[in-house]
Amino acid sequence: xxxxxxxxxxxxxxxxxxxxxxxxxxxxxxxxxxxxxxxxxxxxxxxxxxxxxxxxxxxxxxxxxxxxxxxxxxxxxxxxxxxxxxxxxxxxxxxxxxxxxxxxxxxxxxxxxxxxxxxxxxxxxxxxxxxxxxxxxxxxxxxxxxxxxxxxxxxxxxxxxxxxxxxxxxxxxxxxxxxxxxxxxxxxxxxxxxxxxxxxxxxxxxxxxxxxxxxxxxxxxxxxxxxxxxxxxxxxxxxxxxxxxxxxxxxxxxxxxxxxxxxxxxxxxxxxxxxxxxxxxxxxxxxxxxxxxxxxxxxxxxxxxxxxxxxxxxxxxxxxxxxxxxxxxxxxxxxxxxxxxxxxxxxxxxxxxxxxx
Amino acid sequence: xxxxxxxxxxxxxxxxxxxxxxxxxxxxxxxxxxxxxxxxxxxxxxxxxxxxxxxxxxxxxxxxxxxxxxxxxxxxxxxxxxxxxxxxxxxxxxxxxxxxxxxxxxxxxxxxxxxxxxxxxxxxxxxxxxxxxxxxxxxxxxxxxxxxxxxxxxxxxxxxxxxxxxxxxxxxxxxxxxxxxxxxxxxxxxxxxxxxxxxxxxxxxxxxxxxxxxxxxxxxxxxxxxxxxxxxxxxxxxxxxxxxxxxxxxxxxxxxxxxxxxxxxxxxxxxxxxxxxxxxxxxxxxxxxxxxxxxxxxxxxxxxxxxxxxxxxxxxxxxxxxxxxxxxxxxxxxxxxxxxxxxxxxxxxxxxxxxxx
DNA sequence: CTGAAAGCGCTAACAT
DNA sequence: ATGTTAGCGCTTTCAG
Numbered sequence: 001x002x003x004x005x006x007x008x009x010x011x012x013x014x015x016x017x018x019x020x021x022x023x024x025x026x027x028x029x030x031x032x033x034x035x036x037x038x039x040x041x042x043x044x045x046x047x048x049x050x051x052x053x054x055x056x057x058x059x060x061x062x063x064x065x066x067x068x069x070x071x072x073x074x075x076x077x078x079x080x081x082x083x084x085x086x087x088x089x090x091x092x093x094x095x096x097x098x099x100x101x102x103x104x105x106x107x108x109x110x111x112x113x114x115x116x117x118x119x120x121x122x123x124x125x126x127x128x129x130x131x132x133x134x135x136x137x138x139x140x141x142x143x144x145x146x147x148x149x150x151x152x153x154x155x156x157x158x159x160x161x162x163x164x165x166x167x168x169x170x171x172x173x174x175x176x177x178x179x180x181x182x183x184x185x186x187x188x189x190x191x192x193x194x195x196x197x198x199x200x201x202x203x204x205x206x207x208x209x210x211x212x213x214x215x216x217x218x219x220x221x222x223x224x225x226x227x228x229x230x231x232x233x234x235x236x237x238x239x240x241x242x243x244x245x246x247x248x249x250x251x252x253x254x255x256x257x258x259x260x261x262x263x264x265x266x267x268x269x270x271x272x273x274x275x276x277x278x279x280x281x282x283x284x285x286x287x288x289x290x291x292x293x294x295x296x297x298x299x300x301x302x303x304x305x306x307x308x309x310x311x312x313x314x315x316x317x318x319x320x321x322x323x324x325x326x327x328x329x330x331x332x333x334x335x336x337x338x339x340x341x342x343x344x345x346x347x348x349x350x351x352x353x354x355x356x357x
Numbered sequence: 358x359x360x361x362x363x364x365x366x367x368x369x370x371x372x373x374x375x376x377x378x379x380x381x382x383x384x385x386x387x388x389x390x391x392x393x394x395x396x397x398x399x400x401x402x403x404x405x406x407x408x409x410x411x412x413x414x415x416x417x418x419x420x421x422x423x424x425x426x427x428x429x430x431x432x433x434x435x436x437x438x439x440x441x442x443x444x445x446x447x448x449x450x451x452x453x454x455x456x457x458x459x460x461x462x463x464x465x466x467x468x469x470x471x472x473x474x475x476x477x478x479x480x481x482x483x484x485x486x487x488x489x490x491x492x493x494x495x496x497x498x499x500x501x502x503x504x505x506x507x508x509x510x511x512x513x514x515x516x517x518x519x520x521x522x523x524x525x526x527x528x529x530x531x532x533x534x535x536x537x538x539x540x541x542x543x544x545x546x547x548x549x550x551x552x553x554x555x556x557x558x559x560x561x562x563x564x565x566x567x568x569x570x571x572x573x574x575x576x577x578x579x580x581x582x583x584x585x586x587x588x589x590x591x592x593x594x595x596x597x598x599x600x601x602x603x604x605x606x607x608x609x610x611x612x613x614x615x616x617x618x619x620x621x622x623x624x625x626x627x628x629x630x631x632x633x634x635x636x637x638x639x640x641x642x643x644x645x646x647x648x649x650x651x652x653x654x655x656x657x658x659x660x661x662x663x664x665x666x667x668x669x670x671x672x673x674x675x676x677x678x679x680x681x682x683x684x685x686x687x688x689x690x691x692x693x694x695x696x697x698x699x700x701x702x703x704x705x706x707x708x709x710x711x712x713x714x
Numbered sequence: 715c716t717g718a719a720a721g722c723g724c725t726a727a728c729a730t
Numbered sequence: 731a732t733g734t735t736a737g738c739g740c741t742t743t744c745a746g
Contacts, residue, residue: 022491024739035717040741048715067492071437072739074428075722089457092655096449096456103472114469115460134379135424243659269659276661298449302600302626303660304633381723392733397725405731429723432738 023066032060043068070112080137082112083325086129087144088120090210090241091269093297094314098144098167101318109326114138120146121209126156133162140164140329142321143177146210165325165335167317170211176328176335178320182215182294183222185310185342189264189292190223192308192344197353198262198290199229204249204274206266207240216266216294235260239270246270250277261289261353268293268300271307275349286351296345305348312342380423389417400425427469437494439469440682443486444501445477447567447598448626450654451671455501455524458675466683471495477503478566483513490519497521497686499678500534503567522682522692524674527568533685533692535677539572539651540579542667542699546621546649547580549665549701554710555619555647556586561606561631563623564597573623573651592617596627603627607634618646618710625650625657628664632706643708653702662705669699 025043029036034053041049042057049057060066074080085102089095099115106113116132118125125147132138140163147153148169157164166177193201203220206213217236224231237252239245246265250273253260265271271293275285285291285305293300296311320338328335382400386393391410398406399414406414417423431437442459446452456472463470473489475482482504489495497520504510505526514521523534550558560577563570574593581588594609596602603622607630610617622628628650632642642648642662650657653668677695685692 022739025741026739036739037717037741038715041716044741050715053715067488069432069739070493071428071431072722073741075426075432075724076739076741077722078741080428089453092450092453096446096453099453099472100446100474103474112471115456115472117457117460131424136427243655269655272659276659279661298600298626299656299659302629302633302656304636379723382725383723393723394725394734395732398732401725407731410731426723429738430725432722432740433724433726434738435725 022069023064025066025068028057028060028064028066031064032056074137079329080139081110082114082136082138083140083142083322083329084114084116084132084136084138085142085144086116086118086147088118088147090145091297094295095144097314098318098321101315101320102142102322103318104315105319105322105326109323111139111322111326116141118147120150125150126153129153130156130160133157133160138162140325142318142325143167143169145169145212146207148177149209149211163325163328163332163335165321165328167321168212170214172337175337176324178317178324178338178340180312180317180340180342182212182310182342183219185312185344186216186219186264186294187223187226188344189294189308189310190220190227192346193262193264193290193292193350194223194227194229196262196290196351198260199353200232200235200258200260201229201262201264202235202237202253202260204237204239204246204253204263204265204270206270208238210241213241213266220264239266241267241269243269243273243276246273247277248273250274254278254281254283259289262350263289263291265291265293268295268297268307268309271309271349272299272303275303275305275307285349288354290350290353292350300345301347307345308347308350309345310342311345313340316340379426380421382423382425385414385417385421385423388421389413431494436686437496438467439471439493439495440497440499440679440686441471441473441489441493441495442499442501443473443475443504445475445504447502448654451652452501454671455675455678458672458677459499459679460675461672462676462679462683466680468496468679468683473498475504477507482507483510486510487513487517490514490517495519497682499675499682500524500526502526502569503564505534506566506568520682520685520689520692522678522685524678525569527571529694532694533681535674535681535695535697537669537674537697537699539569539667539699540576542669542701543573543576543621543651544580544583545701546651546665546667547577547584549703550619550621550647550649550707551580551584551586553619553647553708555617556710557589557592557615557617558586558619558621559592559594559610559617561594561596561603561610561620561622561627563627565595567598570598570623577621596623598624598626600626600630600633603630604634605630607631611635611638611640616646619707620646620648622648622650625652625654625664625666628666628706629656629660632660632662632664642706645711647707647710649707657702658704664702665704665707666702667699668702670697673697 029039143166148166237249239249274291292308294310296309300307300309324335386396500523505523594606596606631648649665651667653666657664657666681692
């Protein structure tokens with residue numbers, strides 16, 4: 001390690017600086033023999049840099065292992081490289097999958113994610129979000145159900161001119177985000193039940209305030225229609241997406257004189273509750289009654305019998321929503337709606353209608 | 358709206374500025390009739406401000422609805438007001454509860470949370486974390502299992518001098534963070550099983566690389582000892598915390614000539630797998646075999662029969678870990694280890710040993 | 715295509 | 731107890 005050659009000196013001093021202080025854009029500029037601004041251009045993919053210069057800068061960045069300091073960029077620039085995910089925890093599992101997907105996209109594009117727990121329908125939600133957007137200088141927000149359906153909030157976000165993307169929003173007009181054809185999914189599920197010979201199919205609804213509940217009910221009715229079955233209001237009972245509500249709703253159905261041979265619950269948790277209620281009466285699934293759910297959460301294959309349900313690619317949905325949002329952030333109007341595919345997961349909880357019935 | 362009176366002018370200009378640009382510390386200083394620095398002192402709870410002045414400043418902050426811009430504070434100051442949570446998803450549910458707790462504490466103390474998905478035992482984990490710490494200027498990190506047990510990482514964090522807090526770390530020496538007495542919890546569970554008359558109690562182990570597995574096994578052995586039961590190696594089978602592994606392990610146990618009358622699985626998912634395996638053989642839980650788990654995840658009460666298990670206050674653990682970390686951030690050495698209580702959740706999956714046995 | 719200078723909003727160090 | 735000054739590291743004008 002001689003200290004005679006200038007090159008060695010330079011390398012050494014750079015080392016020291018990197019260790020002690022921190023490599024700054026100025027150091028990179030010096031190393032590449034260009035100005036700070038040119039380095040900045042390269043970093044931000046701006047036009048008007050010759051390929052040769054770009055290469056020089058990139059090499060210097062690599063060599064010095066330079067990474068821009070986020071706070072400095074934010075302070076100086078217009079963008080904050082920060083998006084927030086607004087949520088009112090619908091379910092730990094669903095939310096975490098979405099979050100992981102969002103994180104995937106954010107990391108890939110060097111954006112940061114901030115989490116904003118909110119309470120759906122609380123009257124201070126707009127103030128809270130506004131404070132967040134202004135204070136944290138958010139570049140955009142991701143809305144998860146059921147926050148997606150707060151019209152007042154949507155309006156305010158539009159007034160503020162801040163890009164947003166929603167996941168499974170009820171109203172899809174003018175939105176950026178991702179949706180899955182829940183209506184179609186439920187229709188397929190109903191077709192599956194009908195093909196097994198079921199004629200009395202019940203539905204346990206989800207929480208009334210959630211958009212998903214309406215879709216799933218609509219799919220149920222359309223499914224009945226297509227199978228040539230009559231809608232019977234007594235076979236539709238309210239739940240609220242929780243295990244307990246599914247349990248209670250199913251007990252009500254089991255008390256009917258003419259009980260159903262199949263139950264479509266609006267999500268897996270309620271379906272699990274349904275199975276429990278059925279088992280407790282000494283009936284068997286699917287021997288006596290078939291049960292199916294929606295979401296394909298882990299519980300779907302961790303209960304006995306394993307649940308027939310509908311799978312949505314949750315993590316992918318998070319990733320795509322974030323991707324569309326970031327497009328929108330870069331250029332208003334460039335984000336779109338992505339329709340992701342669902343898949344029926346046929347498992348043991350559904351079977352042919354029992355012949356004695 | 359006259360423009361003659363200076364006071365009105367000032368108010369109006371403040372309004373405009375607040376709307377168009379943004380309220381800055383300078384505006385607050387002007388409104389309070391003090392210098393920028395004094396406002397800064399009040400904002401940061403620094404000493405050497407007279408109560409009167411403090412009051413003046415606070416009133417101005419309130420009136421102008423002033424909020425400091427994070428990036429500016431970070432750039433100018435030493436702290437980043439940012440902590441990261443390092444994780445290698447052990448389970449969506451567990452992680453989300455921890456995260457919500459951490460978020461509670463961070464929000465209360467005006468800190469931001471960054472999420473860092475990692476892969477336990479990957480060889481680039483140290484580089485990744487180091488890049489994060491340096492680049493994002495983290496004030497501290499929170500470690501979740503199993504990342505808590507990466508000794509090389511812990512050493513590096515200490516070298517870097519960056520505060521960290523861990524949740525349920527295997528080695529608790531010199532750590533800041535939160536722990537629960539898992540050993541004691543398992544002993545209690547074993548005492549419960551023994552009191553029901555069980556003499557042949559099996560254990561399905563967790564993933565070998567996780568600290569929790571070792572604790573739970575140790576608690577199992579100690580529990581046997583206290584109940585005066587002999588340890589039988591054939592009754593201990595390996596799992597890896599997944600539903601499938603619990604299912605497979607239980608099938609192995611059921612194939613034994615002298616099969617157990619109770620199974621303690623190292624977590625709920627595996628216990629759910631165990632119940633499935635038992636049911637599939639036409640045996641009943643707890644009639645033929647009692648099953649218990651650990652964690653009290655939602656699945657514990659969503660399967661049939663509901664699972665006897667151990668509950669840890671997960672969200673609270675996240676909150677406490679973050680709280681201790683932030684103490685440590687403010688003043689090295691001020692954070693400590695918090696021992697949180699566990700609770701046995703007795704449900705239907707455990708019962709008296711069958712008399713025929 | 716490139717560079718020089720002027721801040722972004724705040725805090726640190728040093729006055730006073 | 732309070733104020734003054736000089737940056738933090740980057741981007742944005744605006745000028746070449």
